[in-house]
Amino acid sequence: MKQHSFHRRKILRGMLAGSAVSVGLPILDGMLNNSGDAFAATGKPLPPRFATWFWPLGLGESDWVPKTAGANYELPPQLASLKPYQKKLNLFSGGQVFLDGQANDTHFTGVQGLMTGKVSKTREYYGSVDALVGDVIGTGTRFRSLQVCCSGEVRAGWSAHPQSGLLPAEVSPHALYTRIFGPEFKDPNAATFTPDPEVILRRSVLSGITEDRQKLMQEVGAADKAKLDNYFTSLRSLEQKLEVQLQKPDPLASCSKSAEPKQDDGHILTIAEDAMARHDLFAQLFVHALACDQTRVVNLAISNAFCGLRKAGDATSHHTYTHEEPIDPKLGYQVTCAWFQDKYMKALGDFINVLDSVREGDKSLLDRMVVFAFTDHGAPRLHSVRNYPLMTFGGGNGRMKTGLHVPRPGDALTRVGFTVQQAMGVPVSSWGVGSNKVNSAISEVLT
Amino acid sequence: MTHRFGFLWRTILLATAFSSTVYAAESAAPEIPLSLRISPQEYHKTIADVFGSDIVITGRFEPEKREEGLMAVGARSANISADGIELYDNLARGIAAQVVEPQRRKTLFKCAPRDVATRDDACTRSFLASAGRFLFRRPLTEQELTARVRRAGDVAEKKGDFYAGISAVLSEMLLAPQFLYRIRKVEPDTANPGQNRLDSYSRASMLSSYLWGSAPDDKLLKAAESGELLTAEGLWLQVDRMLSSPNVEGGVRAFFSDMFGFDEFETLSKDATFFPRFTPKVVEQAREQTLRTIVEHVVGERRDYRDLFTTPNTYLTRPLAAIYNVPIVDKADNAQPDRWIRYTYPENDPRAGILSQISFVALHSPAGRTSPTLRGKALREYIMCQAVPAPPGNVDFKLVQDSSNPNLRTARDRLSAHATEAMCTGCHKITDPMGLALETFDSGGGYRTSENDAPINTTGEHRGIKFDGPVGLAKVVRDDPAITTCVAKRSFAFAAGRSPTANDPAWQQIEKQFKDSGYNVIELMRRVATSEMIYAIPAQTASAQPVK
Numbered sequence: 002m003k004q005h006s007f008h009r010r011k012i013l014r015g016m017l018a019g020s021a022v023s024v025g026l027p028i029l030d031g032m033l034n035n036s037g038d039a040f041a042a043t044g045k046p047l048p049p050r051f052a053t054w055f056w057p058l059g060l061g062e063s064d065w066v067p068k069t070a071g072a073n074y075e076l077p078p079q080l081a082s083l084k085p086y087q088k089k090l091n092l093f094s095g096g097q098v099f100l101d102g103q104a105n106d107t108h109f110t111g112v113q114g115l116m117t118g119k120v121s122k123t124r125e126y127y128g129s130v131d132a133l134v135g136d137v138i139g140t141g142t143r144f145r146s147l148q149v150c151c152s153g154e155v156r157a158g159w160s161a162h163p164q165s166g167l168l169p170a171e172v173s174p175h176a177l178y179t180r181i182f183g184p185e186f187k188d189p190n191a192a193t194f195t196p197d198p199e200v201i202l203r204r205s206v207l208s209g210i211t212e213d214r215q216k217l218m219q220e221v222g223a224a225d226k227a228k229l230d231n232y233f234t235s236l237r238s239l240e241q242k243l244e245v246q247l248q249k250p251d252p253l254a255s256c257s258k259s260a261e262p263k264q265d266d267g268h269i270l271t272i273a274e275d276a277m278a279r280h281d282l283f284a285q286l287f288v289h290a291l292a293c294d295q296t297r298v299v300n301l302a303i304s305n306a307f308c309g310l311r312k313a314g315d316a317t318s319h320h321t322y323t324h325e326e327p328i329d330p331k332l333g334y335q336v337t338c339a340w341f342q343d344k345y346m347k348a349l350g351d352f353i354n355v356l357d358s359v360r361e362g363d364k365s366l367l368d369r370m371v372v373f374a375f376t377d378h379g380a381p382r383l384h385s386v387r388n389y390p391l392m393t394f395g396g397g398n399g400r401m402k403t404g405l406h407v408p409r410p411g412d413a414l415t416r417v418g419f420t421v422q423q424a425m426g427v428p429v430s431s432w433g434v435g436s437n438k439v440n441s442a443i444s445e446v447l448t
Numbered sequence: 449m450t451h452r453f454g455f456l457w458r459t460i461l462l463a464t465a466f467s468s469t470v471y472a473a474e475s476a477a478p479e480i481p482l483s484l485r486i487s488p489q490e491y492h493k494t495i496a497d498v499f500g501s502d503i504v505i506t507g508r509f510e511p512e513k514r515e516e517g518l519m520a521v522g523a524r525s526a527n528i529s530a531d532g533i534e535l536y537d538n539l540a541r542g543i544a545a546q547v548v549e550p551q552r553r554k555t556l557f558k559c560a561p562r563d564v565a566t567r568d569d570a571c572t573r574s575f576l577a578s579a580g581r582f583l584f585r586r587p588l589t590e591q592e593l594t595a596r597v598r599r600a601g602d603v604a605e606k607k608g609d610f611y612a613g614i615s616a617v618l619s620e621m622l623l624a625p626q627f628l629y630r631i632r633k634v635e636p637d638t639a640n641p642g643q644n645r646l647d648s649y650s651r652a653s654m655l656s657s658y659l660w661g662s663a664p665d666d667k668l669l670k671a672a673e674s675g676e677l678l679t680a681e682g683l684w685l686q687v688d689r690m691l692s693s694p695n696v697e698g699g700v701r702a703f704f705s706d707m708f709g710f711d712e713f714e715t716l717s718k719d720a721t722f723f724p725r726f727t728p729k730v731v732e733q734a735r736e737q738t739l740r741t742i743v744e745h746v747v748g749e750r751r752d753y754r755d756l757f758t759t760p761n762t763y764l765t766r767p768l769a770a771i772y773n774v775p776i777v778d779k780a781d782n783a784q785p786d787r788w789i790r791y792t793y794p795e796n797d798p799r800a801g802i803l804s805q806i807s808f809v810a811l812h813s814p815a816g817r818t819s820p821t822l823r824g825k826a827l828r829e830y831i832m833c834q835a836v837p838a839p840p841g842n843v844d845f846k847l848v849q850d851s852s853n854p855n856l857r858t859a860r861d862r863l864s865a866h867a868t869e870a871m872c873t874g875c876h877k878i879t880d881p882m883g884l885a886l887e888t889f890d891s892g893g894g895y896r897t898s899e900n901d902a903p904i905n906t907t908g909e910h911r912g913i914k915f916d917g918p919v920g921l922a923k924v925v926r927d928d929p930a931i932t933t934c935v936a937k938r939s940f941a942f943a944a945g946r947s948p949t950a951n952d953p954a955w956q957q958i959e960k961q962f963k964d965s966g967y968n969v970i971e972l973m974r975r976v977a978t979s980e981m982i983y984a985i986p987a988q989t990a991s992a993q994p995v996k
Contacts, residue, residue, distance in 0.1 A: 145530055148531070153715070154715055155508065155511050155714070156511045162529055162530065164527070165527035165528065165529040165530070165532075166527055166529065167511075167529070168529050168530070168531045168532075169508070169510055169511050169529070169531055169532060169535070180534075198606070202603050202606060202607070202616060203616070205599065205602070205603075206599055206603065206616045206617060206619075206620045207620060207623075208599075209595055209596055209599055209617065209620050209621075209624075210620060210623065210624050210625070212595055213592060213624070213626070216589075216591070217625065217626070217631070220631070220633050221482070221483065221631065221633070222479065222481075222482060222634075223479055224479040224480055224481040224482075225481045225482055225483045225631070227481075228481050228483065228525075228527060228629075229625055229629075231527045231528070232527070232528050232533075232625050232628075232629075234530075235527075235528050235529055235530045235532065235533040236533055236623075238530040238533070239530070239533050239534060239537060242534075268717070268728070269714075269715050269716070269717040270717075271717050271719065271815040271816075272719075309814060309815055311719065311815065311816060313721070314721050315816065316719065316722060316814075316815075316816025316817040316891075317816060317817065318814055318815065318816070321814065
């Protein structure tokens with residue numbers, strides 16, 4: 002197991018140790034082929050995985066941009082927490098979302114552009130990068146994707162299916178644990194496998210809904226047909242989940258059940274430290290879910306973009322501070338805002354750390370995936386849609402180079418999302434609408 | 449840090465008073481769906497009405513979306529996502545398991561199986577036909593029923609348990625689109641050859657959703673079956689019956705919860721350091737307080753809608769009374785701290801009407817401090833149906849970022865400083881006077897007279913009328929015709945799933961009848977429910993065809 006210096010991560014390490022898991026153990030040699038990148042039994046390659054990680058309100062003004070491009074750049078103080086992972090990080094600066102004459106619906110339009118490729122005057126939000134990746138890598142697992150929000154806001158996520166739109170976020174770690182590791186979980190390393198008769202019955206009963214489909218469709222107009230089509234696509238994903246549960250899973254030595262978090266109702270959190278503690282619980286659950294191949298796509302949001310998180314004992318929220326806090330004339334930045342940003346970047350470091358501490362053959366779980374970290378504004382004080390700090394972590398199963406600062410002043414931000422899609426194997430030759438349309442990836446980060 | 453005025457970016461508000469543009473856009477829009485996803489409230493109410501209010505519904509719902517001011521309109525385009533269907537599946541299985549529990553079988557099943565260890569198709573058919581008729585809001589077709597009876601029997605045989613079969617199929621029906629969507633169907637209009645109309649069952653489910661917030665009952669389904677609902681007289685009789693029923697409280701609660709944005713209660717939380725009395729129980733009770741006030745005013749006493757904004761009457765529990773700093777005496781039973789007690793504010797009390805309640809002043813404040821702008825925006829949007837445009841990017845706040853200025857102690861001081869900027873002045877004149885009049889209520893709903901040791905000035909002007917304080921504001925809001933136009937418009941949209949057309953004479957007639965009734969909301973509901981306007985098929989649903 003790779004050893005990292007833990008800071009607040011003591012909590013994480015304690016949980017890992019306490020849960021007596023095999024996270025960190027290499028997949029047994031006998032389970033892998035000679036090159037360590039595929040299962041010996043089936044020859045199936047080890048799966049790629051994908052994560053998105055949203056933090057609110059950027060990194061302040063533009064002083065976070067490193068002075069040099071390429072490798073071995075000096076990490077800015079705003080990203081100091083990520084120093085241990087600099088070699089596995091790509092930092093993209095300078096990119097912007099083009100509004101093409103649309104109003105800047107602050108805290109929304111920028112993400113709409115960078116995650117779905119399309120800026121529109123409505124709150125239309127369909128087909129986010131993670132969902133497009135999930136359509137390619139996530140179809141064979143119990144969960145097409147999992148999404149969470151640490152502050153307890155169900156609607157605060159940014160993951161959206163191309164047809165049915167935004168997916169609700171899970172807000173309770175205990176509820177997420179039950180979904181993944183509750184009674185329906187099948188341990189891939191169990192000595193025996195017996196299809197659950199309960200699941201077989203559920204699957205057959207669900208066919209009742211599908212049998213009514215044709216008649217229902219005949220009875221409604223085109224708009225209702227489209228809506229029902231979406232419904233049946235979602236129903237299909239539920240049926241697929243049951244089908245996956247009826248198949249014997251491939252053994253995965255790095256898989257073990259996560260420790261069960263204590264009961265919680267996922268209530269709203271407004272203190273930043275509380276939200277970060279919940280973040281760590283979600284990070285744990287995600288890493289176990291990925292290691293057990295229950296899903297290949299996970300999405301985490303710290304909070305709504307209008308971040309209502311506060312310092313304990315302070316009445317003013319992070320969002321309000323971004324607008325009202327003066328820039329410190331000596332330091333050159335908003336001091337309280339920097340406190341929040343630092344909290345988020347520490348949490349991001351923790352997230353990366355747990356993914357990197359799981360070994361799968363010759364690589365870590367992080368090496369087999371791409372983590373796409375994004376935010377809602379360039380300089381949030383001014384609601385800017387320019388010069389966004391975006392990051393990717395991990396080598397995408399050998400498809401991405403890492404350790405680079407990639408400045409692209411004035412370039413369409415969609416190019417980062419497009420590059421990520423190509424790295425994850427999405428068969429796409431162009432992406433985006435209007436000025437945000439791109440048809441070439443950032444080649445310097447692709448292998 | 450002294451600059452604590454919240455959400456200034458939201459303040460760029462244009463005086464887009466309710467105008468015909470709100471109604472426009474029907475012609476060029478793409479086809480809109482006729483069917484609507486049922487709301488979490490309607491789901492709860494339907495389950496309680498069909499299977500009993502002791503069924504515990506645990507779990508979350510797919511989030512709703514607000515369009516044209518209402519979740520009920522957003523329900524038109526609300527999808528069920530892959531994650532959402534998992535939520536509905538969990539809810540359905542939890543409910544179905546409770547329905548077949550031994551203690552409920554006597555009340556919910558008209559028959560008992562011959563042998564509880566295997567299938568009994570006749571008994572299954574009786575139960576599923578009866579429950580299915582309420583859940584699907586129409587009788588099941590023979591094909592729907594036969595297939596389900598067979599599957600329930602198969603499960604019963606395999607598991608050796610009659611009730612396991614019922615539970616499995618019931619959970620499937622609770623997940624089916626026929627339950628989760630109110631599917632509206634069209635049929636040829638026999639009175640107007642060549643045209644289509646909504647069928648009778650679609651009318652029934654619109655009525656029950658609008659008037660009761662639930663599924664149709666047996667009498668309403670019978671009226672649909674007989675064709676009675678398609679006649680003016682039959683429709684009037686059913687609407688009259690429904691409005692006389694205690695169930696109308698369900699419809700009134702559902703409507704006002706939607707119109708007043710009570711979904712925001714889901715994310716309401718206050719800092720316990722500043723507001724130690726603001727517990728999760730208070731959040732739950734604050735919502736209930738306003739709904740009780742409304743139900744008594746609108747349903748119990750049938751009073752003028754406008755007086756909701758000035759009424760001294762409300763209901764309190766002891767935890768709420770502690771926040772409001774009101775001495776209530778419960779003579780009935782000291783062992784019940786959460787009992788609801790009717791309370792009337794004395795004359796000259798700074799509180800009156802629903803705007804002074806936690807459901808307004810705390811719901812529209814950030815966790816730690818107040819925001820007059822946020823309160824003003826909520827008043828404009830939720831209560832007056834006036835649109836607040838999105839704020840522009842690149843607002844420059846440098847003029848008000850002087851944190852060392854000792855003169856900016858109150859929200860009014862800070863907003864006045866901000867309003868010296870040309871781009872902000874016009875808008876602040878519109879939003880802030882209303883919000884500032886409520887500054888005597890802190891973010892948690894408590895009463896105060898000063899901020900940072902400076903007295904709070906609550907004077908303002910609205911529509912040329914000067915006022916002072918929350919009660920003064922309530923009076924000018926009460927007399928603003930925007931609030932009655934707004935509630936009428938929202939009520940129609942809640943029923944129809946779309947806003948009315950302002951210049952339609954039939955709509956103008958409904959507005960006049962509402963006025964003539966002394967702004968009686970129940971009368972408004974009667975006029976809307978019996979108006980052919982809400983059953984009209986919008987031009988954008990042209991491709992909806994009668995069932996062949």
